[in-house]
Amino acid sequence: MSPSALIAFLGGALLGALGVVLLAAGWRAIRGGRALATPAERATYETLHLASRAAGHLRGGLAAGDPTRAAKALRQLLDADALALADPHGVVALDGPAPLQAAAERLARAAADAGATQLLTADASIDRRDAVAAPIRLPGREGPGSVAGSLVAFASPVRPPLVRAAEEAASWVAAQLELAELDASRAALAEAEVRALRAQISPHFIYNALTAIASTITTEPARARELVLEFADFTRYSFRRAGDFTTLADELQSIDSYLQLERARFGERLAVQLRIAPEVLPTVIPFLSLQPLVENAVRHGLEPQEGGGTITITADAEGAFTVVRIDDDGVGTDPESLRAALAGRPTVDHVGLRNVDARLRQVYGDDCGLVVETQVGAGTLIVMRVPRSQPENDVQGVRR
DSSP states (O other), X not given: OOHHHHHHHHHHHHHHHHHHHHHHHHHHHHHHHHHHOOHHHHHHHHHXXXXXXXXXXXXXXXXXXXXXXXXXXXXXXXXXXXXXXXXXXXXXXXXXXXXXXXXXXXXXXXXXHHTSOEEEOOOGGGTTOEEEEEEEEOTTOOSGGGEEEEEEEEESSOOHHHHHHHXXXXXXXXXXXXXXXXXXXXXXXXXXXXXXXXXXXXXXXXXXXXXXXXXHTTTOHHHHHHHHHHHHHHHHHHTOOSOSEEEHHHHHHHHHHHHHHHHHHHGGGEEEEEEEOGGGTTOEEETTSSHHHHHHIIIIIITTSTTOEEEEEEEEEETTEEEEEEEEOSOOXXXXXXXXXXXXXXXXXXXXXXXXXXXXXXXXXXXXXXXXXXXXXXXXXXXXXXXXXXXXXXXXXXXX
């Protein structure tokens, strides 16, 4: 290689290496800039992160939640030396030195009783720290029950910004406690609705089932034994205590027991057709959501009809949803009276239908409420639509 070519080669290599170094340095600068961000962005992220952590620990309330971890996150959020959370009975969590417990109790009680922020200057009794206590006042409430507790922050010293921050934090905690109460109310409502469905099953169906069993004891003892076992399976499932959700397969198995008992009463007047796609059997559905719909078809559709009729149950996958249809060729009903029942107006009929519709809307939203097509003398079609994937809903208490 000639000297000039060698010089050109080395010059090109040097420029190439320099370009690679510059490119790598630029890439590191870009990545570093993205990772580090600005001080304001880092502060915003840290604030939201700590608030999110505290919220998760408060969603069960001060009694059933995890106030100790919530207090730790709130102390970091306020940058305080120590922080205590108190309910009407006293301090439930203290993130800080144990000697502050007595002062926290005293100051929390004073803030709750006065319904206003309280300040305490440093002295030996509180480990030479100032303190601020803000009442946790539940939104939109008045009177003694409006204060759920207090938030007490310790610092050396307590400055005006910390006082304002403690008051805002107490208001935020109050909002989280109100959400916890709402969650508890929803759970209680769901349980009450299930109890109402069970109460509806008990007097009407149980009497008829036992009467049908009694009528076969002497003439068909083997058949009577089968019906007793079906009755035991049905009642075990219907009155179980575990879980708000079940699978479509388990609910259909319970419905089969129910229909076996109804066939003993109706004889050939009751025909049943099932068309179930195997892939939808694991779908999670609210407990006791299908059985009342089938019972509605039997009681209000076929029982008043002299010749009985047929109930057709189908379940298919339609996109991201499982769609269940319960169709009967019975007497049907007046659409206006049914609309009134679903709207919650007082009525002795269709209680189960109304409760199932309300539960579906509560769990999945209004788009998943029941769709009912009916007309006097033309039968009734009920359509239930639920998401096929529900990882947030646990299924407990497998039936068999």
